Structures are given as structure tokens and as C-alpha cells.
Amino acid sequence: xxxxxxxxxxxxxxxxxxxxxxxxxxVLREFDVGITTVAWVLTSFxxxxxxxxxxxxxxxxxxxxxxxxxGALVFAAASLACGSAPSFEVLVxxxxxxxxxxxxxxxxxxxxxxxxxxxxxxxxxxxxTAGILGAALGPAAGGVLTQVLGWRSIFLLxxxxxxxxxxxxxxxxxxxxxxxxxxxxLTANLALLLVSGGLVxxxxxxxxxxxxxxxxxxxxxxxxxxxxPAAAIAVSRFRxxxxxxxxxxxxxxLVSGGLxxxxxxxRAGWAWTIPPQLLVGAGLGLALAGLxxxxxxxxxxxxxHGGWTIAARHAGVVLGLVLLAPVLTTALEESREEAIRxxxxxxxxxxxxxxxxxxxxxxxxxxxxxxxxxxELPRVxxxxxxxxxxxxxxxxxxxxxxxxxxxxxxxxxxxxLLAALLALAxxxxxxxxxxxxx
Amino acid sequence: xxxxxxxxxxxGLVAAVVLxxxxxxxxxxxxxxxxxxxxxxxxxxxxxxxxxxxxxALSALDGAACVLGVSREDLVLAVRSEESLDAFAEEHGISRxxxxxxxxxxLLRAVEDAEGAGAIGGIVATLARRTVESVPPWxxxxxxxxxxxxxx
Numbered sequence: 377x378x379x380x381x382x383x384x385x386x387x388x389x390x391x392x393x394x395x396x397x398x399x400x401x402x403v404l405r406e407f408d409v410g411i412t413t414v415a416w417v418l419t420s421f422x423x424x425x426x427x428x429x430x431x432x433x434x435x436x437x438x439x440x441x442x443x444x445x446x447g448a449l450v451f452a453a454a455s456l457a458c459g460s461a462p463s464f465e466v467l468v469x470x471x472x473x474x475x476x477x478x479x480x481x482x483x484x485x486x487x488x489x490x491x492x493x494x495x496x497x498x499x500x501x502x503x504x505t506a507g508i509l510g511a512a513l514g515p516a517a518g519g520v521l522t523q524v525l526g527w528r529s530i531f532l533l534x535x536x537x538x539x540x541x542x543x544x545x546x547x548x549x550x551x552x553x554x555x556x557x558x559x560x561x562l563t564a565n566l567a568l569l570l571v572s573g574g575l576v577x578x579x580x581x582x583x584x585x586x587x588x589x590x591x592x593x594x595x596x597x598x599x600x601x602x603x604x605p606a607a608a609i610a611v612s613r614f615r616x617x618x619x620x621x622x623x624x625x626x627x628x629x630l631v632s633g634g635l636x637x638x639x640x641x642x643r644a645g646w647a648w649t650i651p652p653q654l655l656v657g658a659g660l661g662l663a664l665a666g667l668x669x670x671x672x673x674x675x676x677x678x679x680x681h682g683g684w685t686i687a688a689r690h691a692g693v694v695l696g697l698v699l700l701a702p703v704l705t706t707a708l709e710e711s712r713e714e715a716i717r718x719x720x721x722x723x724x725x726x727x728x729x730x731x732x733x734x735x736x737x738x739x740x741x742x743x744x745x746x747x748x749x750x751x752e753l754p755r756v757x758x759x760x761x762x763x764x765x766x767x768x769x770x771x772x773x774x775x776x777x778x779x780x781x782x783x784x785x786x787x788x789x790x791x792x793l794l795a796a797l798l799a800l801a802x803x804x805x806x807x808x809x810x811x812x813x814x
Numbered sequence: 815x816x817x818x819x820x821x822x823x824x825x826g827l828v829a830a831v832v833l834x835x836x837x838x839x840x841x842x843x844x845x846x847x848x849x850x851x852x853x854x855x856x857x858x859x860x861x862x863x864x865x866x867x868x869x870x871a872l873s874a875l876d877g878a879a880c881v882l883g884v885s886r887e888d889l890v891l892a893v894r895s896e897e898s899l900d901a902f903a904e905e906h907g908i909s910r911x912x913x914x915x916x917x918x919x920x921l922l923r924a925v926e927d928a929e930g931a932g933a934i935g936g937i938v939a940t941l942a943r944r945t946v947e948s949v950p951p952w953x954x955x956x957x958x959x960x961x962x963x964x965x966x
Contacts, residue, residue, distance in 0.1 A: 618820045626824040633828025640832060640840030651831045659824075711845065718845035720887035724872060737890070779845050786844035 378492045381544045382485045383502055387510030388537055389451065389478035391518075393422050393693055394511060397580050398519035398587055398594055399527035401752060406527075407464035412701075418580075419697050420468050424475035426690035432479035433683025440487040440550035440679070445542065447480025452538040459531035479686070482507070486682045491550040496678055503682065504668050505609065508660060512605035515583040519594025560681060563805040564671040565688035571628060571663050572692025574799025576700055577635055577792050578604060578656045582649055588753055589784040590644055600646045600653075607657025612665045621809055624666035628802045630659025635796035639789040644781035663802075664689075670809065696798065700791040707787040715783030716744060722775045727768045736763075740776070756780055851879035851886045854927060873927040877920030882908060 396403070396417050404414040436443040454474035461467035489499035521530045582604075586597035615623065634655030641648045671688075672681045723737050739759045747754040760773045849855065855876065872886070879886045884906060892902035902908070908916075929936065 619817065622817055622820050626820045629821065629824040629828060633824070633832060637828070637831045637835055640835040642835050642838035642840040642843050644843075648835075655827060655831060658827075714845040716891065717848050717885060717887045720890055721846070721848045724886070724890065741891070782843055783845045 378545055378548060379489065379502060381541045382489050382492065383506040384537065385448070385481050385541045386485050386503060386506040387513075388534060389481045389510070390507045391510035391514035392474060392478060392534075393425065393690060394418070394514035394579050395518035395530055396527070397515040397583055399522040399530060401588070402522060402527045403464075403467070407467070409464050412705075413464070415697065415701055416468050417471060419694060421471045421475045421478075422690045422693040422697070424472045425479055426687050426694060428476050428479040429483065429686035429690065430680065430683045432476070433483040433680045433686075436480060436484035436487060436683075437677055437679040440484045440491075441548060443480050444484035444488060444545070447477045447484060448538050448542045449477075450474075451477030451481055452535045452542075453477075455531045455534040455538065459528045459535070479683075482686055483679055483683045487550045487679045488545070488548055490678070491548065500669070500672060500678065500682075501612075501665075504665050505612065508608050508612075508664060509605050511579060512608065512657075512660075513598075513602070515579060516594070516598030516601050519583060519587060520598050523594045558677070558681075560684040561671045563809045564667050565684055567624070567628075567802040567805040567809070568664070568667045568671065568685055568688040569692040569695065570802035570805070571631060571667070571799050572689040573696035573699070574631060574635060574795040574797075574802075575656075575660065576693055576696025577638070577795030578631075578653075578660075580697075581700070581704070581788060581791060581795075582638070582653070585784070585788050586646060586649070589788065590646070590781065591753075591755070592646060597646075600649065603650055603653040604657035604660065607654045608661035608664075611658045611661035615662070615665075620666050620670060621806065623662050624670070624809075625803060625806050627659040627661070627663030627666060628799060628806065630655045631663060632659075632796045632800040634659060635792050635799060639792035639796065641785055641789075644785050696795065699798070700795060703794055704787065704791045707790045708784075711783040711787035712744070712748070715779050716741070718779040718783070719776050722772065722779060726772045726775070728772060736772075753784060754780065848885045848887050851876040851884075854930075870924045870928050873924035874920040877923030878916040879920075880923075881916040881919045882906065882912065 400414050400417065403417060404410075407414075432443070432447070451474055454470045454477055457470035458467055458474060461470055486499060486503050489502055490496045493499050493502065518527075518530050521527075521533065525533075582601055583597055586592045586600060587594050592600070618626075634652040634657075637652035637655060638649065641652075668682075668685050671685045672678050719740060720737060723733050723740065726733065728736070736759070740754075743754045743756075743759050756773060756777045759776075760769065763769050763773075855873070875886045875889055879889045882889070888902070892899050
């Protein structure tokens, strides 16, 4: 019972790195901040987690249980503060404190898992699997909660979970680790950073594309993106026998190839994301597990080196956010202009009456302006409400939706491609790793 | 070779997804580029007078856009409000004289296109050409502006 509870705690703490992705438009509206500013709700958490993971690991190796308790209480209190934040500044501040709690929970949990499972090897497997599941399911879970209960519920629901897990774990003891931690594995952690930077596109952008771009409900999008963690778990459970460096390199090729496939989707629609997600998920299972294994292997102190892997992964997430967010914003702006022009051509060439064309064109442009003001994509359906239910109008609505889909999908293509290159760059440190292990 | 096999399998899997996506047009799934306004469009067989007038108007737009070096769609989007029209004029460095000349050239081309497509007869075309040449373009623009107030 204690092992699954620790898995829940790790998954929840790491899910927070991406869980608010789909809540950002609501947060933006409520606090009346800009798109670049609202991204700090994500960036602050990942930045603080990257910076504090190693110091937290040093605390956790000396007093694992106490570190866990402190982490869980800080995390719960900060989640409560996030969920009831009266201003944007308080929300970002509370997210930083939440990340500090998460750093203690995740690093201490690795030591506590060694105690409950009585095997550092099995502890590491559960730790990495829970982390991958949490990070991959975070955006979808956050989207469903935002849709059903509002964005604040994402944080408020974490409070009882953190407390219940803490109560379930009470009495758990782990021995402090006396051996010196030693130096971190540089190439493995650098490769982790680069792969994680690329994975930002898979974890954040796919959900944004499905929900905000293609108008899927968060619940349906959540179901679609479970393909990726499912593939990751399947591959890490049934890993083919091969050298660990070969396994990592194969994983990086799959992640990078899957991201490139997302950049070249020939149509809009969730089904087109499935084959790329399978590639990314399989690559994620091979690369993250293999890299974390190398970073920890042969090192007496798993907790500190686990802390280094968390620091590398979340520094990678910050790098990915910093690089990809402006690329997406610029591409969306450019595509918006192209889509407006293409939409105007569709309306002018349509078979509806000339005066209807002028009225419709005005309504389309008003919807484009409204959507831009609230950081959303225009809804074609809203423009056609109350219009005649005739073939010409229906085909016009469908042609406009097609142009919008084309614009959105092509805007996401550039960040997906950049993410693929970022992940592919991980092959450089991996090549050095191969030389050292050869 | 045996060690490289997993890498080759990974590359094969990636190729099995990326290549079909590219073959299906994945590299060009983007908004349809707008047509060149300087190219004559196919003239639809008009069913009634409204459609003839609409096509003449669209052809005139094409002609004016061609003269100004912009797309027909850019021109339509520019006249949606005074602000957008000012921004458009500033962006393209267009003066009132340029606009008048563009409208005159656009209308002349529309008459030519309509005559070429057989939508209007030779006598009507000649009369229309004379009208465009003799009526000051500002009057055409102001008449259009006045008419636009009656639009929904």
C-alpha cells in the first residue's frame, strides 16, 4: 500500500510541472495578464524545481522521512495558496513554494521506495515510471479539472491527496545515507536536459493543439494523449535486450522522429497524432529510463543523483518553454494573417449572396478580434449560428474551418520541428557516453 | 552490425510514419495561398444580373489590387474600417491619387473581363468604359462609401 501511495505522491508532484497548461487561458482572463506573463505559472514551478532538486536531495539523504513530511506539508500549503490566490503575483509565488515542496517529496520518495521495496533497482523503476506517468498525464488531468470544476480545483484537490498520502505513509522509516554522493554523471544529465526540452512539445503542445487548436474537449484530449504514457510504460516493461547506450540512442531517435512527424501532419484531427505519439512514447520509455539508470548506476547515493536527474529534466523543461513559446506565438500570429486572407478568399468566392458575404466577412473578422483579445482561437461555429441551414452555407462553414485548421496545424509545425532538433541534439552527449562505456 | 540493429529499427519506425505523412502533403498543410490578382480568373456562367454585377465588382477588386501590388483579399480587409484603411495606406505608402488610379484601372479591367467572358455586349462595354474614364474616380469611391452605409 505504501509503494503505490509513494507513486501517487511522485506522480502528483511531477504532474504539477505541466498540469496547468490548459488552465492558462482561464488564469489569463481572471487576472488580466498577457500571454507571455501567464506562462510564468508553468515556468516558475519548473525553474524552482530545477534549482532546488539537488539541495533538496542532500536534505533528503540525511533525514528521508522528515524531508518527505516537510515536503508534503509545504506542497499542500502552497497548493492551497495557489487555489485561493487573490492575485497573479501570489499565484506565481505560491507555485515557487509548491515546487520547493515537490523537490523534497520526489527526492525523499526515492529513498523511501528503497525501504518499502527493499531493492534500490525496483525503487528506481517505480520512481521513474511514476514520474513519467505524472508528467505525461498532467496536462490532460488539468484540462478535465478546469473544464469540470474550474482552474482553482487543480490545486485545491491536491491538498487532500497530499495529506491522505502522508497519513498512509506514517511510521515509515528510512536510514540516512552515510556515503558521500560523488559527482553527477554529466553526459547523462545533459542528454536528459536536451530530451526533456524536446519533450515539452509532446507534453504541452499536443494538448494545446487538440483542445485550443482543434476544439476538442479537454476530457477527449486527455483520452487521446494517454497513448504516449501507455506506449512509454509498455516499452519500459518489455524492454528489448540491448546495451543501455544503444537503448537510449534508439529512444532519442524515436522521440525526435515522433516530434518531426507531428510537425508534418497532413490533416487536422486527433487520429493523426496517434502514430507520432506512439513513437514519442516508446522513445520516452527507452531514453528517460536508460538515461536515469546511467545517471544513478554505480553511485552509492541514489537520492542525490536522482535529484540531479530531476534538476536536469526540469531545466530542460524550462529551456523548452523558453525556446518554444515565442516560436509558437510568432507562428500563430503569422498563420492568423494567412488564415484571415485565405478565409476572405473563401467568402468572396462562395456562392452566397453578395450582401451576405459582406455581413459574414464582418462577423468573421469580429470573431477573430474577439478571440485574439482573450488569447483563444476563433470559433467558426459561433459565426454561423443563426445562418440559413443550406448547402452553400454549410460548405462555406466547412471551408472556413478547413482554413483555420490548416493555419493552426501549420503554426504548431515550427515548434514541433524545433523540439525534434532539441531532442536529437541529445545524441551528442550520448555519443560521448558510448565512447566512455565502450 | 548487431549493435546497430536497434538504431536501424528505430530509424525504420520513424520513416514508416514520417514518409507517408510527407507523401500525403504534410509539408504543405497550411492556409491556401490567395490567387494573384493580376491573373484573370475564370468567369462563372452568371445566372442573373446580381451575379454579373458581383463578378464585375470582384474583377474590379482584382484589377485595383493588381495595380496596388496587394492581394484582392488584403484590399477587402483594408476597407472594413477607417482604422484598417489608414493602416493599409500607411503600410503600402498609398495616397488618394494612387487609390483613384487603382479604382479606375480596376473598373476598366472588370469591364474588359466581363466583355471577354461574354457577360456584357460590346455596346454596353463601350459605354461602361466611357463612364469609367469620364467620371472622376473620387466620385466612384464616395458613391461606394455612401452605399456602404446602407450595408448591414
